[in-house]
Amino acid sequence: MGEFELIRNYFAAAPCAQPGEGVALGIGDDCALLSVAPGEQLAISTDTLVAGVHFPGVCDPFLLGQRALGVSASDLAAMGASPLAFTLALTLPDVSADWLEAFARGLNEMAQGCSMRLIGGDTTRGPLSLTVTVFGSVPTGQALTRSGARPGDLLCVGGPLGDGAGALPLVLNQRSTEASTTQVLLARYWSPQPQLGLGRALRGKATAALDISDGLLADCGHIALASGVRLQVERERLPMSGALLSFFGLEQARQAALAGGDDYVLAFTLPPSELDSLVSAGWPVSVVGRVVEGQGVALIDDQGQDITPLTRGYQHFRETP
DSSP, X not given: OOHHHHHIIIIITSGGGSOOTTEEEOBTXXXXXXXXXXXXXXXXXXXXXXXXXXXXXXXXXXXXXXXXXXXXXXXXXXXTOEEEEEEEEEEXXXXXXXXXXXXXXXXHHHHHHHTOEEXXXXXXESSOEEEEEEEEEEETTOOOOSSOOOTTOEEEXXXXXXXXXXXXXXXXXXXXXXXXXXXXXXXXXXXXXOOHHHHHHTTTTOSEEEEOSSOHHHHHHHHHHXXXXXXXXXXXXXXXXXXXXXXXXXXXXXXXXXXXXXXOOEEEEEOGGGHHHHHHTTOOOEXXXXXESSSEEEEEOTTSOBOOOSOOSOOTTOOOO
């Protein structure tokens, strides 16, 4: 099967590749054309997932299709953007009709759930990897960034932490547990749900934001650096699911919540006066700390003592001794 036949059969015909709002021209030409309303800015982000690094080399292609787009769309949520479209660059070691059909179904399911249109991409032969570029729009001047946190702000997250990292022993078949716990943890890993609605609700309220991909402590470091402040994370306030706690126990669950990564929930700083309106509106906001003067990120215990661990999250290309 040639490249163009592969695209036509498995991607161009998918429901998510059909014309839709914001897409003036989709798959079929040298470029796609997007329409952005007056007073809007285009938000763009690219993620690459590599087999054996970001997901097991042997896995369910339907779930991989969901994960590939979900983790990328989470970046739009972090900016407060409304999703428009995405492209897919797919590198395959070989062509399998069954694999492609399942992958395309998973991709389409996540795309329709996020209201995104597939508008193009590329296919090549090589080790399995996926590069997704997402496009969204945000009113001019209202994008959430990492650089606005101020001393006195609250540090908040948009849901339970650690489930993605908690799922890894299950994904890698290193451990097993009861079905109800397995289902919760694996769903958080394979089908992360981008917090697009929460991101839009934070426009004009949050002073800084990002999505948690490499671990709470590591990612909060980006806000601290960009904003020129210090973030204090309070260990006792970490929100964790019952599934994670029952699978890992308290101490290991805390480690997953702090440094495990793969959460894809939003972390954001918020003036205290904005908290009640978000909670009253039903958004899943948990306060986990505060912003103070200084620099960096600190983890403190219930006595206010600094207990910051050396390992704060996942980093690509980290040098090993």
